[in-house]
Amino acid sequence: MKKTNRILTVLIFIFLYIPMAVLVVASFNTGKNLSVFESFTLNQYKELFKDKDLLALLGNSLLISILSTAISTAFGTFAAVGIHNLKPKMRKVVMSLTNIPMTNPDIVTGISLSLLFVFVGSNMLGQKESLNFGTLLIAHITFSLPYIILNVMPKLQQMNPALTDAAMDLGCTPVQSFFKVTLHEIMPGIVSGAIMAFTMSLDDFVISYFVTGSGFVTLPVEIYSYTKKPIHPKIYAMFTLLFVLIFVLMVTMNLLQIRGERKKEETYVKQEKPAMKIFRRVCAGVCALAVVLGCGWLIVNNQNKQVTLNVMNWGQNIADGSDGTTDIIKAFEEKYPHIKVNYSTYDSNETLYSKLKGGGLTVDLIIPSDYMIARMIAEDMLLPLDFSNIPNYKNVQADFKNTAYDPDNTYSVPYTWGTVGIIYNEKYVDGEDVTGWELLWNEKYAKKILMFDNSRDAFGIAQYKLGYDVNTMDEAELQACADELSRQRSVVRKYVMDQIYADMEGENAWIGAYYAGDCMMMMENNENLRFYLPENQGFNLFIDAMCIPSCAENKKEAELFIDFMCQPEISGANMDYICYGSPIEGARDYMDPELANNPVVYPDAEILKNGSSYAYLPEKTTRFVEDLFMKIRIE
Amino acid sequence: MKKNKALLLSGPYILFMVIFTLIPLGVVGYFALTDPDTGAFTLNNLKNLALFLPTLGTSVGYAIVSALICLVLGYPVAYYIAHRKPLTQKILYMLTMLPMCMSFLLRTLAWVGILETNGIINTLLTGLGLPALELIGTPGAVILGMVYNYLPYMILPLYAIIVKIDRRLIEAAEDLGCNGVQVFSKVVLPLSTPGILSGLTMVFVPAVSTFYISQKLGGTETMLIGDVIERQFKYANNRNLGAALSLVLMLLVLVCTGIMNRFGGDEEGGVVV
Numbered sequence: 001m002k003k004t005n006r007i008l009t010v011l012i013f014i015f016l017y018i019p020m021a022v023l024v025v026a027s028f029n030t031g032k033n034l035s036v037f038e039s040f041t042l043n044q045y046k047e048l049f050k051d052k053d054l055l056a057l058l059g060n061s062l063l064i065s066i067l068s069t070a071i072s073t074a075f076g077t078f079a080a081v082g083i084h085n086l087k088p089k090m091r092k093v094v095m096s097l098t099n100i101p102m103t104n105p106d107i108v109t110g111i112s113l114s115l116l117f118v119f120v121g122s123n124m125l126g127q128k129e130s131l132n133f134g135t136l137l138i139a140h141i142t143f144s145l146p147y148i149i150l151n152v153m154p155k156l157q158q159m160n161p162a163l164t165d166a167a168m169d170l171g172c173t174p175v176q177s178f179f180k181v182t183l184h185e186i187m188p189g190i191v192s193g194a195i196m197a198f199t200m201s202l203d204d205f206v207i208s209y210f211v212t213g214s215g216f217v218t219l220p221v222e223i224y225s226y227t228k229k230p231i232h233p234k235i236y237a238m239f240t241l242l243f244v245l246i247f248v249l250m251v252t253m254n255l256l257q258i259r260g261e262r263k264k265e266e267t268y269v270k271q272e273k274p275a276m277k278i279f280r281r282v283c284a285g286v287c288a289l290a291v292v293l294g295c296g297w298l299i300v301n302n303q304n305k306q307v308t309l310n311v312m313n314w315g316q317n318i319a320d321g322s323d324g325t326t327d328i329i330k331a332f333e334e335k336y337p338h339i340k341v342n343y344s345t346y347d348s349n350e351t352l353y354s355k356l357k358g359g360g361l362t363v364d365l366i367i368p369s370d371y372m373i374a375r376m377i378a379e380d381m382l383l384p385l386d387f388s389n390i391p392n393y394k395n396v397q398a399d400f401k402n403t404a405y406d407p408d409n410t411y412s413v414p415y416t417w418g419t420v421g422i423i424y425n426e427k428y429v430d431g432e433d434v435t436g437w438e439l440l441w442n443e444k445y446a447k448k449i450l451m452f453d454n455s456r457d458a459f460g461i462a463q464y465k466l467g468y469d470v471n472t473m474d475e476a477e478l479q480a481c482a483d484e485l486s487r488q489r490s491v492v493r494k495y496v497m498d499q500i501y502a503d504m505e506g507e508n509a510w511i512g513a514y515y516a517g518d519c520m521m522m523m524e525n526n527e528n529l530r531f532y533l534p535e536n537q538g539f540n541l542f543i544d545a546m547c548i549p550s551c552a553e554n555k556k557e558a559e560l561f562i563d564f565m566c567q568p569e570i571s572g573a574n575m576d577y578i579c580y581g582s583p584i585e586g587a588r589d590y591m592d593p594e595l596a597n598n599p600v601v602y603p604d605a606e607i608l609k610n611g612s613s614y615a616y617l618p619e620k621t622t623r624f625v626e627d628l629f630m631k632i633r634i635e
Numbered sequence: 636m637k638k639n640k641a642l643l644l645s646g647p648y649i650l651f652m653v654i655f656t657l658i659p660l661g662v663v664g665y666f667a668l669t670d671p672d673t674g675a676f677t678l679n680n681l682k683n684l685a686l687f688l689p690t691l692g693t694s695v696g697y698a699i700v701s702a703l704i705c706l707v708l709g710y711p712v713a714y715y716i717a718h719r720k721p722l723t724q725k726i727l728y729m730l731t732m733l734p735m736c737m738s739f740l741l742r743t744l745a746w747v748g749i750l751e752t753n754g755i756i757n758t759l760l761t762g763l764g765l766p767a768l769e770l771i772g773t774p775g776a777v778i779l780g781m782v783y784n785y786l787p788y789m790i791l792p793l794y795a796i797i798v799k800i801d802r803r804l805i806e807a808a809e810d811l812g813c814n815g816v817q818v819f820s821k822v823v824l825p826l827s828t829p830g831i832l833s834g835l836t837m838v839f840v841p842a843v844s845t846f847y848i849s850q851k852l853g854g855t856e857t858m859l860i861g862d863v864i865e866r867q868f869k870y871a872n873n874r875n876l877g878a879a880l881s882l883v884l885m886l887l888v889l890v891c892t893g894i895m896n897r898f899g900g901d902e903e904g905g906v907v908v
Binding site: 008078079082085097106107109111116220239242246247251348447454495506507630 | 659744868
């Protein structure tokens with residue numbers, strides 16, 4: 001019995017630590033793939049320390065955790081003393097109130113707080129950015145407080161009430177007796193509560209995910225968006241460093257505690273336990289640090305009166321300086337030193353729309369696709385551009401002016417254009433099967449097929465396959481498309497957006513539908529991948545364009561950014577990385593000739609004739625399609 | 636005087652918790668009962684919930700299975716830790732706690748690397764000349780992810796209870812003629828019930844509401860209620876339906892913890908890890 005227990009315990013600990021070992025090993029790997037170790041390197045660590053944004057995010061996380069722990073520890077301890085002295089009936093009520101954030105699922109807590117903040121902040125107080133640092137801090141305090149209360153309460157109950165009475169008999173005021181007697185007795189509870197609150201706050205993803213706006217983001221929330229894109233191994237390096245740090249911290253804490261206990265046994269110290277002394281100092285140090293950091297943060301924020309430009313773009317949709325490309329954002333910041341770009345990503349037009357509609361954040365520049373721009377214009381979500389700030393608009397090719405989605409060129413300046421097609425792995429897929437969109441329904445490749453996880457692109461493919469108009473509003477036709485997609489479900493491995501990168505490059509899946517430029521990027525990483533455009537059935541031809549949403553705070557700077565992107569050399573350098581067609585005259589000349597002459601990036605004009613654009617459909621149709629798609633997903 | 640002090644100290648806290656836990660739940664209720672377009676009162680969101688009942692059922696099923704597996708795996712571990720020397724106990728406790736401090740997103744992502752079609756396990760298998768297994772995208776993978784992530788939530792409360800069991804009680808049972816199995820079933824197990832119940836709750840609640848684990852390790856068949864809620868807020872822009880689903884999830888959890896507390900008798904602050 002004992003032996004099996006021991007073996008089981010060892011096995012469980014191996015189970016708990018295997019994934020972490022995988023990540024630690026990956027941080028020394030030259031390759032990006034978790035399952036293939038290519039060769040040893042320390043480059044990921046170098047990359048990590050070069051990435052100031054990532055370190056800033058870690059700083060944000062620490063700031064929030066330290067502040068929320070310090071505040072909730074102080075607040076919670078006093079509250080616990082108060083609750084302890086309440087009448088039993090009242091105490092019970094307050095304790096069940098305390099238990100709400102403990103027993104409620106995190107997702108409900110997160111949603112309820114974000115709805116409250118947006119509802120009160122935006123609707124009642126008229127704040128533009130109602131999801132900010134303050135609200136995130138409040139959210140963290142809210143879920144930290146119960147940990148303090150629940151750890152301190154039992155210590156208060158264990159304490160002999162005669163102790164405080166004795167202190168007061170000896171002449172202490174109630175306040176003195178609290179600090180001289182009670183606090184000592186309950187200190188272990190406070191410390192363990194604070195540690196718990198701190199770790200929960202540092203690693204909290206779910207609640208922060210719903211409460212975060214655009215300005216202040218913590219590390220776990222950003223990591224979530226990283227894991228949707230192809231993840232950079234420097235993240236693993238950071239994980240490893242954090243692991244070592246936390247491990248060392250925990251061991252020292254425990255050693256101090258053990259030493260304190262030993263000393264106590266040996267010398268029977270009458271005064272304060274040494275461990276407590278140390279803990280008190282640690283706590284005081286942490287609080288002081290929090291205050292310093294907090295002030296520092298405020299000073300930094302006020303001092304450099306830089307404008308922060310919040311740019312929101314698709315994942316993998318701007319050259320970031322890797323693989324010898326130009327770092328576009330850095331180039332922009334160098335040209336305009338007073339502007340700091342705060343860059344974040346979304347993975348579909350619909351998620352962008354939801355983010356903006358959800359409210360509570362300020363975004364200065366977005367890059368949605370054609371049909372979404374039309375929808376946003378119709379719903380008054382965009383601001384008209386001031387073209388006197390965008391002199392380079394003259395570089396935009398005539399084909400991309402006076403478009404169907406923005407006929408008077410009021411709200412948008414084109415960024416890229418491209419097609420939607422099929423990417424497949426030549427090694428596994430028989431060339432004879434590559435005949436059209438039906439490849440995505442082929443049972444021969446069951447569970448090796450990836451499908452779009454957004455309704456518009458998924459329905460578009462079904463419409464091309466069935467020969468319907470892509471902009472049909474006929475409910476019977478849409479229902480037929482839904483049936484077709486529902487039939488496809490059994491062969492689909494997964495519904496994805498940018499996760500397609502990992503699955504196609506790693507050859508876990510063999511066939512997928514995606515945007516041409518992204519397919520091109522995947523093909524650069526895996527030579528077995530091929531792109532196919534079903535020209536006979538038709539395919540989507542899209543334009544992504546830069547717009548300024550109505551929640552923008554820095555309109556002029558956003559226009560400077562747009563103007564910057566309209567320079568042929570910048571646009572060309574950008575396309576070299578993202579592999580799309582540029583709408584800017586002359587940009588093609590600045591591109592890598594191999595790419596500029598690639599038919600995936602620039603298909604022949606003859607072929608392009610068979611492409612069609614998505615148009616804006618009325619709200620009723622959009623919702624109808626969305627409901628159908630939801631049903632397919634949860635079937 | 637004492638009463639005043641108590642209210643003075645706890646008053647701000649009560650006010651804070653009412654504003655930031657009770658009122659937000661009221662706001663969720665408000666959204667659940669209004670129309671997304673017009674903002675008028677409606678019961679449509681609640682009517683639409685019927686569509687999601689199967690998803691809710693799947694989620695509850697997965698969460699119950701994970702909680703039970705965690706119990707079966709976690710109990711012997713907690714028991715083993717509780718019967719070590721104090722120093723060993725501290726070390727093992729710390730080792731159980733440590734994974735909880737590390738990013739759960741990245742740890743889950745590591746499982747993707749392990750279970751993938753061309754992942755670590757399958758590379759090893761094919762290297763040994765064995766056929767590869769289809770591991771990712773299955774319900775098993777999702778449950779594995781849940782067990783992995785929430786196992787410490789089971790071990791820690793169990794340990795906290797088992798370590799407090801008076802050794803003399805066990806000795807007494809042995810003196811009175813109980814064998815090992817009987818000592819366990821008649822003394823240790825009943826005394827550790829509060830730990831079992833709080834462990835089950837602490838695994839069940841996050842498991843039933845997760846959305847990341849199913850997104851990463853699941854396939855087309857493993858959409859859980861957490862995914863659906865997240866989707867309503869972050870993709871479909873239907874916060875009202877999302878709010879209605881959140882209410883249902885919350886009620887479900889309330890009912891489950893209510894049942895647990897009935898069995899365990901309510902102990903103030905018993906959930907402390």
